Amino acid sequence: MMFATHKTAALTALALAASALPAAAQSIDERVNEIFASSTGWFVSFIFSSFPGTSFPWIVGWLVVAATIFTVYFGLIQFRAFPHSIALVRGDYSDPNDAGEVSHFQALATALSGTVGLGNIAGVAVAVGIGGPGATFWMILAGLMGMASKFTECTLGVKYRNEYEDGTVSGGPMYYMTKGFEERGIPAGKFLAILFSVFCILGALGGGNMFQANQAHAQISNVVGDYPGWITGLIFAAVVFAVIVGGIKSIARVTEKVVPFMGLLYVGAALVIILMNADMIGWAFGQIFEGAFTGLGVAGGFVGALIQGFRRAAFSNEAGVGSAAIAHAAVRTKEPITEGFVSLLEPFIDTVVICTMTALVIIMTGQLISDPATRLFLLDEGGATNQTVDGNKGVALTSAAFSSAFGWFQYVLAIAVILFAFSTMISWSYYGLKAWTFLFGEGQSKEIVFKVIFCIFVVIGASANLGPVIDFSDAAIFAMAVVNIIALYVLMPIVKRELNSYLARLKSGEIRKFV
C-alpha cells in the first residue's frame, strides 16, 4: 500500500513537472525572442532601408552594382577563367614536389562547406516563398555575377595575408584593407578594417551561427514534434564548444567527411525528383522567367522577386561579403590569383547549381498554391508571403517539397541540415575568430572569450523566432559587404595587375601544367 502511494505521488510529481516544463520553456523562448527583436531592430531597418520613394533596398542595389562592375572590369572573368579554374582544382598545375601542402581542391572543398548549407536549403525556400519562382532567375544571375566579386576578394585575401614565423597565416579583408590601402597611399584603411571586423563578428554570430541553430531546430522539431528551442540550442552549443574550445578535432573531422556526401546525396535526390518530373522542366523554367519580370502576382511583384533573389543568393554564396577571403587566405600558394580562380567556382556550385535545384524541386512539386482560374500565386493573409501547402516556411517548405517525392527524405534532410548547420558554424567561428584577433590581438585567453560568446549565441539563435533571426543575420552579413566592397573598389587595380601578369606567363608557357 505504502509502495502504491509513493508510486502515485511520484507519477503526479512527474506529470506536474512535465506540464510545467513546456510552459516555462515557452516563456524563455518568448523572452529571448522579444529582447532579441527589440535590441537588433534599428540595425536591421538601417541596412534594409529603401531608396527614398521606392521599395528597393539600397543594399541590394549596392551588391548588384558591385558584381556588375567587377564583371565588366575583369572582362567576364567568370566565364573566361572557368576552364582554367577547373584545371587548377584538378591539380593539373600543381607541382608534385609541393604534395602535402593544401591542394586547390581542398581549399575549394573547405570554403564550400562553409557556404553550402542552410542558405541552399532554407534560404532558397524563403526566397521562393516570398518572391515566387521568379526569385530563382535573379538568384542565378546574382550567382553568376557574384563569381567576379569572389574572384576579386579571394585574390586580395591571399596577397595581403600575414605570415608568421611558426608557419601559420592570418588573412582576410581586414588585412588587405590595412596593408593594401597603405600600399596605394590611401587613408582610412585601418578604420575600414576595424569596421569590417566588428561586422564580421556580428555576421559570424548571426548568419554563421544563430540562423543555423534556428533552422536546425526548426528541422528537428518538424520531424520529432514541437519542443522548446533552447534544448536544441544547449545541445548544439555543447558540441560546438567541444570542437572549438575543447579542440576535439574528431567531431569536426567526422563532420567534414560526412558533409560532402550529404551534399552529393542532396543534389542527387534533387536531380532524381527533377528527372522524375522531366515533363515539367520546361514549365518550371517558364515560371521562373515569367515570374522574374512580371512577378506573377507574388508579394511585392517583380521588385519583390528581384530583391529576394539577390538577398538569398548573397546570403548563400557570400560573394562580396569577405568571408571567403578569410578562408582562402590560409592556403599556401605561390600565386595569389590562383586562389581567386578557384574561389570563383564557389558561387557557381553553391548558387547556380545547388540553389537552382532546390528551387526547381519546390516549384515542380507544387508547393506554392496558385489560383486555378488566373494561375497567379496566392498570397497569405498578411500579403507578405505566398501561400504554401500546409503554410510551410523556410526549411519546412524544402522538406515538404522533397518529402512529396520521397517520404523518407525528411529524415535525411534533417540529418543534412544538422550537419550543414554544424559545419557552417565551425567555419564561421573561424572567420569570427580572425576578426576578433585582428581587433584584440592573438592570444589564448582572448580567443577563448570569443569562442564562449559564440556558443552562447547558439542557444539564443535556437530559441528565437525565424523572422528576427533571419533579419539580423542578413543585416550583419550585408554590413560586412558594405565595407568589403568599398575596399574591393580601391584595390581592384592591384588584382588586375596580378591577373594580367599571370595570364601573360600562362600564355608564354612560364606557368605550365605538370601532367
Added chain:
Amino acid sequence: MSQTIVVGFDASDSGNRALDFAIGEAKARGARLLVAHVLEWSPYTFLTPEEIEERHRRRTEELSRAETAIIAPVLERVRAGGVEAASELKYGNIGETLCAIAKDHGASQIVIGRTGHSELAARLFGSVAGTLAQASPVPVTIVP
C-alpha cells in the same frame, strides 16, 4: 653504371625485413640502394579551416621528423653494410609515388615489405603491393 634498387621503407617489422633483404640484394649485385619513405597524402581529403591554416607548419614538422627519425638511421645502417645509399622523402599515394621514384631514378627493381592487411581492408583501401603489381615499371619483390 651500377644498378639502383628502390626500397620502400616504413618503420614497421616488415619494412625492416624488406630493408635487410634489399641490402643483401644490393651487395650481391653491387647495386646502390635508394631508401624511399612516402608519407600517405591525398589532395582530395577534407580539412577544417584551422587544419588548412596549420597545414604548412605540420608538413614542415612531419618532414623533419621523418628525416631524423626514419631516413637518417636507415641510411647509416645501409652504409654500415657497405652499400652506397641515397634517400627520397615524398608525400602522396604510396604505391604510385614508389613507381614515380623508380622511374625518375631509372631503378632496376623495387623492394617493399608486406603490410599484412586483411583482405577486406585491402579491398577497401587498396594495398601498396596491389598498386605496384599493376603499375610498377620494374620488377617488384615483396618481403613477408
